[in-house]
Amino acid sequence: MHATDxxxxxxxxxxxxxxxxxxxxxxxxxxxxxxxxxxxxxxxGERVLVTLPGLSAQPAELVxxxxxxxxxxFEHPLHETVFDRLEAMIGEQ
Numbered sequence: 001m002h003a004t005d006x007x008x009x010x011x012x013x014x015x016x017x018x019x020x021x022x023x024x025x026x027x028x029x030x031x032x033x034x035x036x037x038x039x040x041x042x043x044x045g046e047r048v049l050v051t052l053p054g055l056s057a058q059p060a061e062l063v064x065x066x067x068x069x070x071x072x073x074f075e076h077p078l079h080e081t082v083f084d085r086l087e088a089m090i091g092e093q
Contacts, residue, residue: 009089011035012051013060013072015042025052026069028086030077032060037070048072052086 009025011033019042023035033050042048042062049057050072059075078086 009053009086011072012057013040013042014049014051014057015046016048023070025086025090028078028083028090030080030083032063032071032073035070035072036068037065038068040070042070050074052082053089054085055082 009028011023011025012020013023013035014020021040021042023037023040025033025035027034042065044062044065046062048060048062050060051057060072061075062070063073064071
Protein backbone atom coordinates (compact mmCIF):
# COMPACT_ATOMS: atom_id res chain seq x y z
CA MET A 1 0.00 0.00 0.00
CA HIS A 2 1.35 3.43 -0.88
CA ALA A 3 1.54 6.16 1.76
CA THR A 4 -0.93 8.24 -0.23
CA ASP A 5 -3.47 5.40 0.00
CA UNK A 6 -3.50 5.23 3.80
CA UNK A 7 -5.75 7.18 6.08
CA UNK A 8 -5.28 7.76 9.76
CA UNK A 9 -7.38 5.68 12.13
CA UNK A 10 -10.12 7.99 13.43
CA UNK A 11 -12.38 7.78 16.43
CA UNK A 12 -15.69 9.63 16.67
CA UNK A 13 -16.39 10.90 20.16
CA UNK A 14 -19.63 12.39 21.48
CA UNK A 15 -20.08 13.91 24.91
CA UNK A 16 -23.24 13.87 26.98
CA UNK A 17 -23.52 17.60 26.27
CA UNK A 18 -23.94 16.72 22.59
CA UNK A 19 -20.54 17.98 21.45
CA UNK A 20 -18.84 15.66 18.98
CA UNK A 21 -15.33 15.37 17.59
CA UNK A 22 -13.57 13.28 14.96
CA UNK A 23 -10.16 12.51 16.48
CA UNK A 24 -7.04 10.85 15.12
CA UNK A 25 -6.02 7.75 17.09
CA UNK A 26 -2.30 7.91 17.93
CA UNK A 27 -2.15 4.67 19.90
CA UNK A 28 -4.67 2.02 20.92
CA UNK A 29 -4.87 -0.78 23.46
CA UNK A 30 -7.56 -3.25 24.40
CA UNK A 31 -8.64 -0.90 27.19
CA UNK A 32 -8.38 2.53 25.59
CA UNK A 33 -6.85 4.92 23.11
CA UNK A 34 -4.59 7.96 22.96
CA UNK A 35 -5.95 10.55 20.54
CA UNK A 36 -4.95 13.90 19.07
CA UNK A 37 -7.10 16.33 21.04
CA UNK A 38 -6.23 19.82 19.80
CA UNK A 39 -9.42 21.83 19.49
CA UNK A 40 -11.48 19.30 21.46
CA UNK A 41 -13.27 20.94 24.38
CA UNK A 42 -13.88 17.93 26.62
CA UNK A 43 -13.01 17.75 30.30
CA UNK A 44 -11.11 15.07 32.19
CA GLY A 45 -13.55 12.73 33.92
CA GLU A 46 -16.19 13.33 31.25
CA ARG A 47 -18.17 10.29 30.07
CA VAL A 48 -18.28 9.99 26.28
CA LEU A 49 -19.49 7.64 23.55
CA VAL A 50 -16.75 6.55 21.15
CA THR A 51 -17.17 4.96 17.74
CA LEU A 52 -14.29 3.16 16.05
CA PRO A 53 -14.40 1.96 12.41
CA GLY A 54 -16.71 -1.02 12.04
CA LEU A 55 -17.96 -0.88 15.63
CA SER A 56 -21.05 0.57 17.29
CA ALA A 57 -20.74 3.39 19.80
CA GLN A 58 -19.46 2.34 23.19
CA PRO A 59 -19.19 4.16 26.53
CA ALA A 60 -15.82 5.49 27.63
CA GLU A 61 -14.24 8.12 29.86
CA LEU A 62 -11.74 10.87 29.14
CA VAL A 63 -9.03 10.10 31.71
CA UNK A 64 -6.30 12.60 30.85
CA UNK A 65 -5.48 15.53 28.55
CA UNK A 66 -2.04 17.01 28.03
CA UNK A 67 -0.03 18.70 25.26
CA UNK A 68 -2.75 18.29 22.61
CA UNK A 69 -3.30 14.61 23.35
CA UNK A 70 -5.91 12.78 25.39
CA UNK A 71 -6.40 9.35 26.91
CA UNK A 72 -9.75 7.64 26.62
CA UNK A 73 -10.56 4.52 28.67
CA PHE A 74 -13.15 2.18 27.17
CA GLU A 75 -15.81 0.92 29.58
CA HIS A 76 -15.63 -2.52 27.93
CA PRO A 77 -12.31 -3.85 26.60
CA LEU A 78 -12.03 -4.43 22.87
CA HIS A 79 -12.21 -8.01 21.63
CA GLU A 80 -8.72 -9.22 20.76
CA THR A 81 -9.44 -9.69 17.03
CA VAL A 82 -10.98 -6.20 16.82
CA PHE A 83 -7.97 -4.74 18.61
CA ASP A 84 -5.56 -6.51 16.24
CA ARG A 85 -7.41 -5.07 13.21
CA LEU A 86 -7.42 -1.52 14.61
CA GLU A 87 -3.79 -1.70 15.72
CA ALA A 88 -2.82 -2.83 12.20
CA MET A 89 -4.62 0.24 10.79
CA ILE A 90 -2.42 2.49 12.94
CA GLY A 91 0.68 0.58 11.85
CA GLU A 92 -0.11 1.31 8.19
CA GLN A 93 0.16 5.07 8.68
